[in-house]
Each structure stands twice: as C-alpha cells, then as structure tokens.
Amino acid sequence: MSYEDLAANFEEVSPGLSSTEAIEEANRCLYCYDAPCIQACPTGIDIPAFIKKIASGNLRGSAKTIMLANPVGASCARVCPTEELCEGACVLNHATKPIMIGSLQRYATDWAIQNQQQLFKQGKKNGKSIAIVGGGPAGLSAARELALLGYEVTIFEAEEKAGGLNMYGIVSFRLPQSVSYWEVKQIESLDVEIRTNTRVGTDVPVEELLMNYDSTLLSIGMANVPDLEIDGEELDGVYDAIDFVKETKIKPISDWLVGKKVVVIGAGNTAIDAATCSVRMGAENVKIVYRRTIEEMSAYDFEYEFAKQDGVEFRWLTTPSKVFGNEKGQVTGLECIKMTLGEPDKDGRRRPVQIGGSEFILDVDVVIKAIGQSRYIELIEQFKIAHDGGVVNINPDTYQTSNEKVFACGDVIFGKGQGEAMVVSAAQQGKESAYAMHKILSPVMETV
C-alpha cells in the first residue's frame, strides 16, 4: 500500500451535502413551533431558524445562528450523536425520516469556513480579565461568550494549538483539523489571547493566574490513558490510544502498521477511533477487546457501526491479563481471560468477573490501550481546590469551585463512571460557566 493510498484513507469519509441536496432537505423541515429538536440540543441551537435560512439562501445567517448557540458548532455538526439528540427528537421520525440536521449544520458551517466568514464582534471592554486554563471545547466556548461580554480573556493551552479533543483527539476522517482551526480563529479574532505551548503549573505558576486575573476558569479536560497494570505493558508495541490518534492528526501517515495485527483494549469512542485508524493505516487485522458486553459499551451506536463497516472485530466479555514479547522486547501476543457479568457496582453497571481457567492467547503485534483517561490531579491540587479523585467539586448553580475565584467546567467536573462527556455538553457548560462568572463579576447582569 503506497503512502498516497494510506493518506487518502484519512480524508473525510462523508463528502457533505451538495447545495441542491441541502435546499431539498431544508425544504422538508416543518419549522415546528416549540420545536423538539431545539429542546434536544444541549446548546439549544435554533434549528428551524438555521434550516429556514439555508432554504432562503442566507448561509451566513444560518452559520451565525448555529455558532451563536454553539461556539464549536462546526465540529459538532460532524461529531454529535445526532440520532440520540436533535434528529432523534425530530417530529418527522413518526412520518417519514428525520431531517438531516447534522448534515445541514455542516453545510452551513462549511460555507462559512470556505468563505472565511468572521461571524461575531468582540464586546465593549468592561475592564475585567479572565484566565482560562485549557483551550478545548469547554474553554473555547467560555472564552467566546466572555469576549462578547467585554472581558479580557487569556487562554493557557499546553498543546501547540488550541481546540483540545476536536483538534487532536477525533480522527481526521471524521473531523479534519481545519474545522477546529477555524473555530479557534473565530474566537481568537475577538481579541482573545491564546498562549499555546504553555502549561499552567509548570510554565506559568498557578499563583500568577490567581493574582493577575479577576477570575480563573479551569477547563483542563482529561489526561492520558491509565496503565492496564498487567505484565508486559512496558513492551515495544503497547500504545496509548490518545497519543496514537494524535499522531495521525499531526504527522504524515506512515506505513509502520501495514500488515500488523492490532488489539485495542476498551470500547469507548476513543477505542473505536484507534481501531478505525489502525484499519486505515493498513493493519491486517484489528480487534477490540472489552471486558463487558455491547450493552455496556460507551461508544456511540454510529461509531460502533462505523467500526464494523471498517472490518473491526469485537471480542466481548474479554479482558487482557498479560502482554508477551520477543527477545527484542517487541509485542508478540496478548493473554486474555473470558469474563462474565456479576452484580451491578456503584455506577449501576454489572461488574465483570473473571472465569477461572479461561485464559487464551491472541497473536498480536500492537496493543492500543483505550480504557478511559486519567485526570490532572497534580494541577488541580496546585489550585488547592476540593476534588474527588480528580473530579473537581463545583457549586452547580455558579460553577464555582471551593475557591470562589476559580470556576470549572467540561471534563474536569464530569463524574466518574459515566463514560465520556459529549463535545456539545462541554460547549454548553463553557457557555453556562461564562454567564455564571459574569453574574458574579458584574453587579448588573447584561443581556447574554
């Protein structure tokens, strides 16, 4: 397989709607009063309004309606589980088929990207400043709202580019970096300063933020995949799924995986991304190994279908117990144990229990760990705020942490045992935390 073929595998899967298809689809919408699709969108996008603007040819207005409600609405058009949200609530589910809301959202925002539209203007400066730690969907969303309200906003971003999960964590054949880049530029052009390659707690002391800004928002997301805690984990050929996917987004696709046998451990959306990336990098066989069943899998249904179409095999009720290697320290096999489900544990999911004597070995060259993400506990502790194993405690009405000058939103407040937070929920939390900060920092709440 040539480099060109491998690179082509990472081009966006769906071409998007043509203008004829988009207008036809927009004209199917009933523009419902009290539209249930709006209620089902975590960011409350006025869906009938943006669809109507597509039908009337007002694409800038349409994109503005979307992005006003959701500052990362171009990314969400591609990655939202729409069948569980807006499209699942569309009244046309009862008659024919739901409106393709996600595709129409993509059509309008793609137009804005291609036509380099700047959709918003910064608000009149109010003399107050906010530091945002972490430039992922939650931090960007908060930054946009605060900039519109006139705050001097600085985002501190550890990576080379802001965008977080959208920039680095979702495979480019579903979300190209250019989409997230445009969203970041929209926010940066509102006079939001984004200090990239800057780690708070290392490059910038936490005390400096607390002293120099009126408030700080912690939207640091989550860290890398934790250890499997099994023998052989240190061998050459065992990878972290977050790093693995990130490499495919920032480096040219190479041929090192061609003909290899890959096992991905875990069944969340990141596991699916790692598995489908492996297929597209030319792996001969890709298996997902998960200790529970399809019922408990946290990946979205459409992600699961996508992986099956790519030929990914699923081994349910299976957990890894040992990685084997050769004399050069390279992975050659993965010992697994069959599981059964026992009583529910405290998060309500039935606990997997090993079946004694059921060990078997899979012939494998590469093992990719995708068993969730650890948390930036050290940084949270530098802020001296209350947390529960890395989940920051907040007042749900104000988003304030135990330090009233420090607010938090996004994955860092998302509870354990609930899978992964949706990008769209993080965006909404970013907005809500911005309004909460504004309410506290300004004596009179302005219109938001």
Ligand code: SF4
């Ligand atoms: Fe249009 Fe469906 Fe929303 Fe009604 S529920 S406004 S038909 S998208």
